[in-house]
Amino acid sequence: MNSLLLRIRPFLQTLRYALSFVWQSSPSLAVGSIVVRVIQGLLPLAVLYLTKLLIDAVTESLKAPAQDASLAPIATILVGLAVAAVISAMLTVVSSLISRIHAQVVTDHMHALLQAKSVEVDLEYYENARYQDTLHRAQQEAPYRPTSILNSLLQCFQDGISLLAMAGILWWLHWAVIPVLALTAIPYFFVRLQQSNRLFAWERERTPLERKAWYVNMLLTQATAAKEVRLFDLGPRLRDWFREARTVLRRERIALERRWAFAGLAAQIVGVAGVFGVYSFVAVRTFHGLLTVGDLVMFFQAIQRASGFLEGLGWSVSNLYESNLFLTTLNEFLSIRSKLPEAAQPRSFPAMLGQGIAFEQVSFQYPHEERVAVRDFTFTIKPGEHVAFVGANGAGKTTLVKLLCRLYDPTSGRITIDGTDIREYATADVRGAVSGIFQDFVKFQVSAKDNISLGVKAPEVGLQAVVQAARQAGVHEAIERLPKGYESLLGKLFDGGHELSIGEWQKVALARAVLRNSQILILDEPTSAMDAKAEAELFERFHELAQGRTAILISHRLSTVKMADRIFVVDRGQIVEQGTHDDLMSRQGLYASLFLTQAQHYQ
Incomplete structure (x- = not known):
C-alpha cells in the first residue's frame, strides 16, 4: 500500500504541474476544451437511445396494418439522429481546432520556459555533459507533453462520462456485464503501463547516444564543419558514425516495439473474448423473447462502445502515466538552481570606480576537472588603468575574465571591486559593468x-x-x-x-x-584574425575609446600589449611576472624570452 502511495503521489504532483503550464498558457482555451469534451461525452447516450427508438418504431410499423402505418414518428427520430450527427461533427471540428491552437500556445509557452531557464543557469552547466543530456530530453519532450497530458485528461473525462452512460444502459441489461467488461480491459491497461516504464528507462539510458547521432548529423548538414568535411573527405566516416548510432537505437527500439506488439495482442484477445461473451448473453436473451430487436441493437452498440471507451480510458491513463514520467525530466531541468548565490541585500554598484579591481589569493578549479586553472592570483587594477595578461594557451588567462564577469565564483580567495567582494553586488550589476569580446x-x-x-x-x-x-x-x-x-x-x-x-x-x-x-572593457585575443596593419590601427582606436575606462587585454601575441600600463605574465595558472614592457624586457625572464621568440619571425 505504501509503495502504491509512493507512486501515486509523484504522479498526481506532476499531473498538477503539467496542467498548471497548460492553464497558464491560455485559461480560455482550457475551459473551451473542457466544455466541448463534456458535451462529446454525453452525446453517444442520446444517439444510442434514439437508435433504439428508431428500430422499435420501424419494428412496430412493420407489425401494424398498412393503413395504420405512419412515417411521422420515424421521421421525427431520424431528424433527431441527424441533429445529433451534425452536433457531433461540429464538436469534432471545434475540439480539433481548439486542441491545435492550444498545442501551439502551450508549445510556445514551454519554449519560453526552457529558454528562460537556459539563460538563467550558470555557465558551468553548459560545460557539463549530464546537463546537456537533461537539456536535450527537456527540449525533446517538454514542448508537447503538457498538451498531451491535457488531451489525455480530457479524453479520460470524455470517455469516463460516456462509459458511465453506457454503464447505465448495461446495468439495465444485467449488473454483472459491467465488471466482466472492466476485468477484460485490465490486461491491456497494465501492458501499456509497462510499455511506458520501459520506454522512459530506455530513452533516458540512450540520451547520450542520441545526442551523439544528433551532433554527427549537425556536422554533416550545417555550415559549422562544412569546409573540414570537404577538405578531409569526412563525409563517409561521419555518415558511418551516424549510421552506427542510429542502427543501435533503431534495433533496440524495434525490439521493444515487437515485444509490446505481442503483449498488446494477447491482452486484446482477452478483451475480445469478454466482449463476445457478453454479445452471446444478449443474443440468447433476445432469442428467448426477453429483449426486443431495438434492445438487441442498443445493447450490442452499448457493449461495443463501452469496450471502446474502456480501451480509450486505459490508453489515456497510460498516456498520462507516460507523460508524467517524461515530465520528470522537465522538472529536473526547471529545478536547476544557480550555484552563484545572490546577496540577500546586494550593495549598490559604484557609478564610477574609485579603488579599482583586486584579486586576493584567488584560485579556481573547473568542476569535474583535476587541474587547477588559476592558483593564488593576487593583483590590483587601478581605475582607468590598461593592463594585459599574456602567456601560452591554457595558462589561465581567459579563466580570470570568467571570474571577473562572475560566470564562476573562485574556489578560494575573493575578487573585489572598490573594496567590496563582487558576491555582495547583484550579479546583473557586475556583468553590466563589464563589456568585451571573447575569442569565440x-x-x-x-x-x-x-x-x-x-x-x-x-x-x-x-x-x-x-x-x-x-x-x-x-x-x-x-x-x-x-x-x-x-x-x-x-x-x-x-x-x-x-x-x-x-x-x-x-x-x-x-x-x-x-x-x-561599460566601466571595464575586456578584449580576449581580440586581434587574432587581423593582419599587422589592421591590428596596429585597432589598438590605436582601442586606446582612444578606452580612455577613462579600465581595460583588460588578453593575448598571446606580445607585440599587441607593449603600450599597456602593466603586463602580467601567466604560466601554468600562476602570475610569474608583472611590470611594463621595458621592465619585463630588462629582467630577461619568461616575458623577454617569449617576446624575442616571436620577434624573430618578423626579422
Whole structure:
C-alpha cells in the first residue's frame, strides 16, 4: 500500500504541474476544451437511445396494418439522429481546432520556459555533459507533453462520462456485464503501463547516444564543419558514425516495439473474448423473447462502445502515466538552481570606480576537472588603468575574465571591486559593468545594426550611436559597402545574407562591446584574425575609446600589449611576472624570452 502511495503521489504532483503550464498558457482555451469534451461525452447516450427508438418504431410499423402505418414518428427520430450527427461533427471540428491552437500556445509557452531557464543557469552547466543530456530530453519532450497530458485528461473525462452512460444502459441489461467488461480491459491497461516504464528507462539510458547521432548529423548538414568535411573527405566516416548510432537505437527500439506488439495482442484477445461473451448473453436473451430487436441493437452498440471507451480510458491513463514520467525530466531541468548565490541585500554598484579591481589569493578549479586553472592570483587594477595578461594557451588567462564577469565564483580567495567582494553586488550589476569580446565571439545572423545594438539592453538603439561604435571599431566602411548598409543581413544562414571576413566579424563584435559603454572593457585575443596593419590601427582606436575606462587585454601575441600600463605574465595558472614592457624586457625572464621568440619571425 505504501509503495502504491509512493507512486501515486509523484504522479498526481506532476499531473498538477503539467496542467498548471497548460492553464497558464491560455485559461480560455482550457475551459473551451473542457466544455466541448463534456458535451462529446454525453452525446453517444442520446444517439444510442434514439437508435433504439428508431428500430422499435420501424419494428412496430412493420407489425401494424398498412393503413395504420405512419412515417411521422420515424421521421421525427431520424431528424433527431441527424441533429445529433451534425452536433457531433461540429464538436469534432471545434475540439480539433481548439486542441491545435492550444498545442501551439502551450508549445510556445514551454519554449519560453526552457529558454528562460537556459539563460538563467550558470555557465558551468553548459560545460557539463549530464546537463546537456537533461537539456536535450527537456527540449525533446517538454514542448508537447503538457498538451498531451491535457488531451489525455480530457479524453479520460470524455470517455469516463460516456462509459458511465453506457454503464447505465448495461446495468439495465444485467449488473454483472459491467465488471466482466472492466476485468477484460485490465490486461491491456497494465501492458501499456509497462510499455511506458520501459520506454522512459530506455530513452533516458540512450540520451547520450542520441545526442551523439544528433551532433554527427549537425556536422554533416550545417555550415559549422562544412569546409573540414570537404577538405578531409569526412563525409563517409561521419555518415558511418551516424549510421552506427542510429542502427543501435533503431534495433533496440524495434525490439521493444515487437515485444509490446505481442503483449498488446494477447491482452486484446482477452478483451475480445469478454466482449463476445457478453454479445452471446444478449443474443440468447433476445432469442428467448426477453429483449426486443431495438434492445438487441442498443445493447450490442452499448457493449461495443463501452469496450471502446474502456480501451480509450486505459490508453489515456497510460498516456498520462507516460507523460508524467517524461515530465520528470522537465522538472529536473526547471529545478536547476544557480550555484552563484545572490546577496540577500546586494550593495549598490559604484557609478564610477574609485579603488579599482583586486584579486586576493584567488584560485579556481573547473568542476569535474583535476587541474587547477588559476592558483593564488593576487593583483590590483587601478581605475582607468590598461593592463594585459599574456602567456601560452591554457595558462589561465581567459579563466580570470570568467571570474571577473562572475560566470564562476573562485574556489578560494575573493575578487573585489572598490573594496567590496563582487558576491555582495547583484550579479546583473557586475556583468553590466563589464563589456568585451571573447575569442569565440558569436556571429549573430541578423542585420548589421542589430548585431551591434545587441550590446545594450535598450529595445531601440539609434542608428547614430550604432554608426559611432562601428567607426570606433573600424568596421563602418565595410558595413557601408553592403547593399542595404546597416540594414543588411550578416551571415549566410538566411536568404539574402552577406558573409564578412573573420577580421570584419571581430570588429563587429568589438563595436558591440564599445556601444555598451561599460566601466571595464575586456578584449580576449581580440586581434587574432587581423593582419599587422589592421591590428596596429585597432589598438590605436582601442586606446582612444578606452580612455577613462579600465581595460583588460588578453593575448598571446606580445607585440599587441607593449603600450599597456602593466603586463602580467601567466604560466601554468600562476602570475610569474608583472611590470611594463621595458621592465619585463630588462629582467630577461619568461616575458623577454617569449617576446624575442616571436620577434624573430618578423626579422
